[in-house]
Amino acid sequence: MKLRAICTFFLLILCVAPASALDNGLAKTPPMGWNSWNKFACNVSDQLIRETGDAMVANGMKDAGYQYVVIDDCWQVKRNPDGTIVADAERFPHGMKDLADYIHSKGLLFGIYSDAGRQTCQGRPGSRGHEFQDAFTYASWGVDYLKFDWCHAEGQNSVESYSLMRDALKTAGRPIVFSICEWGSTKPWQWAKDVGNLWRSTEDIQNCWDCKADWGGLGVVRILDLMDGIEYAAGPGHWNDPDMLEVGNGKLNAEESRAHFGMWCMLAAPLMSGNDLRHMDADTLAVLTNKEVIAIDQDSLGKQASRVRKEGDKEVWARELAGGNRAVALLNRAATPQTITVKWEDIGYPAHFSAAVHDVGEHKDLGTMTGSFTATVAPHGAVIVTVRP
DSSP: OOOHHHHHHHHHHHHSSSOOSSSOOOOOSSSEEEHHHHHHHHOOOOOHHHHHHHHHHTTTTHHHHEEEEEEOTTSSSEOTOOOOEEEEETOTTHHHHHHHHHHHHTOEEEEEESSSBBOOSSSSOTTTTHHHHHHHHHHHHOOEEEEETTTOOOOOOOHHHHHHHHHHHHHHHHOEEEESEEETTTTTGTTTGGTOOOEEOOOBOOOOSSSSHHHHHHHOOHHHHHTTGGGGGOTBBEEEEOOOOOSSSSSHHHHHHHHHHHHHHHOOOEEOOSSOTTOOOOHHHHTTTTTHHHHHHHHOOOOOOEEEEETTTTTEEEEEOOTTOOEEEEOSSSSEEEEEEEGGGTOOOOOOOOOEEEEEETTTTEEEEEEEEEEEOOTTTTTEEEEEO
């Protein structure tokens, strides 16, 4: 019976024409959810994932728009003789389908991780040579989201490798958001629109405001620098991804955390929280569930912000919203307060326009302004407003 099933499996692959472009109908706005890596790295388990799903419902994150609960690396340990990927039975004693069913019972969606190479970044089995088999396995488990990394992919072509997994997911027949994670190394914003729903556009984020690790990881503002200029590639169903959020992981102060989250929303970035949702303070929860800021990220027009003015450490970022309004971020990269001005010409409005300005962080109307808006911005902070003529 097992041999017959395997033969049927490979015949199905041969008989289905490969996809020519991504058309899964998913991620029309940037995906929102949680990923285990930033806080827990390899220390993942069935209990952690279930408790995280419970917390996402109980603390209001689900109501704020978060959907996906994603296990990153280290859930897998080997392959069976027939090639089927095997989850760690000690850490996930009930299996992945049972875990996915539990997450689904909470009204949430379930995500998993693999790698385009033969091994994952932590040396677990990757998907190279098993793309279709893994896709069918994930579909049978009820997976809704796949993060696909790029470690141990020496000699592989990124377009070919990711296109192969795209086609495998389509053939498997279950709608699965496809998250490409090759760290921006082959400029995916130039080719990945027809391959994935989102693609990492930068190296890994670091839990700091402005730093660079020896191996290449970057702080918040250094990632922002890499996101400017590639906004043309983003839109409904396909998003530039500046990596997961570090809000709530203990190293960014309150202003930095608000600015980090707000700027990711300006970028129309996927919002994947990376903290311990079971244990977080009220300030962290308030940042992650600010519905007015989230509304900018989830705006149906899907326009990523661009940097429209830079004067040293003072920056203005802006994006068009559905209906013709604008979202504007006054970003202060300096360690001292700065007065920052946005002129209407910077954001595509005539100078004589009068416009209502609303602070989304503070949920406060600031009045009607003509020609410009000025604010004093805290160190390492951002004032984010909507501008409505």
